[in-house]
Amino acid sequence: MAKKKQPANKQNAKAAKKAKAAAKVEKKETKKIKSSKEEDSDDDLEGILDKFRREWESSHTVTEETVASPPSRRANATLTACPSGNHLWCIGGEYMSSDGKAYFYNDVYRYTPEKNEWRKYSSPECPGPRSAHAVVASPQSGGLLFLFGGEFSSPSQTSFHHYRDFWSFSIATHEWTRIDNGGGGGGGGGRGKGKNVMPSARSGCRMAMYKHHVVLFGGFHDVGIRTTYLQDLWLFDTQEYRWHQVTFPPTTRVPSARSGFSFLPHTHGLILHGGYTKEYPSSVGVKGKPNKSKMVQGIGKALDDTYLLSFSEGLTNAHRMSADPLHPTFTKIKIPASANNTPTPTRSGCTMSFWPRASSSTSSTASAGGAGIGVLFGGVSDREIDEERMESVFWDELWGLRVDSSGIGGLGASGRWVRMGLKVSKKKKKGGGNANAKRDDGGTIALNQGNEADPDDPLLTVPHARYNAMLAILKNTLYILAGIYELGSHEYTLDDFHAINLDKMDGYTCLWKGEVVDEILARVKEREGGGGGDSSSDEDNDDDEDGDGDTDSESGDDSEDEGEDGDEGQGEEDEGATPTENISNTPQPGESLAAFYARTREHWAQRVLQNNDGTIGGAGSADLKPASGGGKMIRRDGFSMAEERYLEYKPTLEGIERILREAGLDDEDIKRGAGAGSVGPGGIVGGGLGGTVSRNRR
Known part of the structure; x- marks a missing residue:
């Protein structure tokens, strides 16, 4: 029996030996596969990194092209002087087509005066299309443009939204960088650390630089039938990359809520002037009847007050009006008003540009204390004739506002307006003086004694009257781009580009004529030829005797111009739709x-x-x-x-x-x-x- 069991034991031993060998082979194969997988993993990691690099380069690739003309027709864009003093930057804007559609832009254009050249820059990583945003230039990091806010709507304007994003544009690399919403308050002026510590969504605000701080004030917010105007003050520290809101004691005087104002640098801080707001009374009407239209739409009001925003870091506690580390204080500036030395009537749509090197040797543009002046062009003044009609005057004047630097930290400062008129040649003065006459478009021409226009008269170079023109000053030259003009029930977005040397004041140079002004002049001639004429009264002409304004009365029954093609902002509704x-x-x-x-x-x-x-x-x-x-x-x-x-x-x-x-x-x-x-x-x-x-x- 034992002999019979021996083969079985031998067979079991062989089987165990074979199983052991198979396990050894399997272990070796497993190790080999594992090693292969690790090598594949390393290859995948390199592939992932390469893919990430290519995607990053694609999203940060900046395309640059030279264009033959200024930016396409647009309004409510920004025109900003480069901190280096060599270029102008135009960003964003909107355009209302003849069919009533709204188009918004996010492109970036650069103008080089020495070459009279426009270049367009675009990149995948950039702010969304918008208008009525705010941009301010800073010299840090080779030059930066900070952008905040703005608005965007669908083409039919049935949905409308405001932005609250904040971006920086590098002038050196032409790349956009979005600045996150995070940040904390500082010095008791903020609202604590955490996300969304930044200004609310808005349009029409203004920003200016004070040392290494971006200062933002005001604006408006409107996603319904009522516009809310703002009067909050924010500071962004460009070193710590933080926003915080400045808080003032309840009894402290601050400018009223507004948008579209001028915000300019000054020796002791910043100058805030003018702007626009709306009032919503409970009822406005005649004979005790409420005017529901005014209750819903509000009553627009152009502002003409001026404030100095000073920062009193080095002052004693007696002069400090805020718990903020910079101790900002608003001081109202007194500006003597007179018919001949003030831009009257009050106008809106005329944001000023800052001229830092105003020549003290030029009497018409003298700068007190080297503080520079704000330069204003154009604007519009509105006056209600009755509840159904409004008269608007569009201006082509050039004014300068300067604020002196007297007082501790600018306290007690005063300002004055200076009319910046064009210089008339000595030869013309010897000829016996010139009388101003109206151009077809409402501007002015100078007539000699024989009532013939002198082709060399600098007044003939004055750009057409307008409001919301984009202004920027570079090396003592003021640049004026586009703007808006209204004729009857039609609104035109202009497309011309002009410049004037503020030191010489010997006339404007037309850098790009465009086509829209000629359309306006042709329409004016049609109105006059058809007997319609401008609805300006003799009294209106007396108010405009200097020839600097173009008066137009707007009403709901301007049938002569109604429904014609090629006009701005008056698109027809879809057939059968209200x-x-x-x-x-x-x-x-x-x-x-x-x-x-x-x-x-x-x-x-x-x-x-x-x-x-x-x-x-x-x-x-x-x-x-x-x-x-x-x-x-x-x-x-x-x-x-x-x-x-x-x-x-x-x-x-x-x-x-x-x-x-x-x-x-x-x-x-x-x-x-x-x-x-x-x-x-x-x-x-x-x-x-x-x-x-x-x-x-x-």
Whole structure:
């Protein structure tokens, strides 16, 4: 029996030996596979890094091209002098096409005066399209342009949003860098550390540099039918990269809420002048009847007050008005007013540019204490004729504002205006003096004794009257780009470009004529030839006897110009659609289909009734039933119509929501914008001329 078991034991031993050998081979193979995987992992890591590098380079690649002309027609862009003193930078803007569509831009242009050359820069990493933003230049890091805020709307202007993002543009590399919202307050003036410690979303604010701080004030916010103007003061430390808000004691005087003002550097801080705001009275009307239009749209008001914002770091506690480390203080500046030495009447749309090297040897532009002066061109003055008509005067004057440097830290300073007129040659003076006469476009020409215009007269070089022109001063030369002009019920975005040497004041140089001014002149001649003429009275001409303003009366029945092609901001509505349909019944960013239908169901109910020849109830009626059916059919068909419109707009809404998220708005901000039922800035779509105020008066 034992002999029979021996082969089995031998067989088991062989099997164990074979299993051991197989395990050894398997272990070796496993080790080999593991080693191979590690090598593959190393290869993958290198591939990932290479892919990351290529994606980064792609997102930071800056394209540069030379263009043959200034930026395309646009308004509410920024024109900023380079800290190096060699270039001008134009960023963003908007354009209203003849069909009433709004187009916003985010491109960057650079102008080189020595070459009379424009270059365009673009990169994937950049701010979204916008207008009415703020830009300020800083010399640090080879030159930076800081950008904040602005506004953006859909082409039909049925949805409208403000930005609150903050960017820096490197003049050396032409690259944009977004500055995160984080940061903390400092010195008791902030609101604590954490995210979103920065100014709220807004347009029309202004920024200026004080040492290494970006100073921001004011602006407006409007996603509905009411515009909210702001008066908060913020400081951004460019060394610590932090925002904080300055707080003042309740009894401290600060400028009223406003936008579109001038914010200029001064020896003792910054000068704040003018601007625009709106008042919303409970009722405005005649014979005790409320004027609902004014209650909703507000009454626009141009401001002409001036403040010195001083920073008293080195002063004693007796002079300190704030707990902030910089101790900012607003002091109202007294400026003597007179008919001949003040830009009257008060005007808006004329933000000044700072001239730091104003020559003290030139009497018309003398600078006290080397403080420099603010230079103003153009603007618009509005005056209500009655509740239905408004008269607007557009200016082509050049003024200088200077504030002296007397007093401790600028306290007790005073200022004055200086009319910056063109110089007349000695030969012309010997000829016996010239009388001013009106040009066809409302400007001025100088007539000699024989009433013939002198082709060499510098007054003939004055740019057309306008407001919201973009100004910048570089090496004693003022540059004037584009602007807005209104004629009757039409609004024109200008496209010309001019320059004037402020030291010589011997005439303007037209760097780019454009085409729009010729269109305006042709329209003026048509009006005069047709017997319509300008609706300016003799009294208006007396007010404009210096020939510096172009007067136009706007009303709702300017039938001569109504509906013609090629004019700005007056697009036609879709056939069969009312303004209310286009505005109130369009989906908003962040709005769900259910919320959209709930907001607009009355409209769709009436559409269903119209399609079925039913009985139409009044607006807001709770019982809308057609003659041939019940309310269930109305709700079903109405929802289908709303869904169709919602899906039609969905791709556009998704694009807008993406831009808004990139601008720093979260989902709640976007939903709040939708809940406000936005109808365009200021409640006016496409400008709203003809008895109302243009959306550009902000």
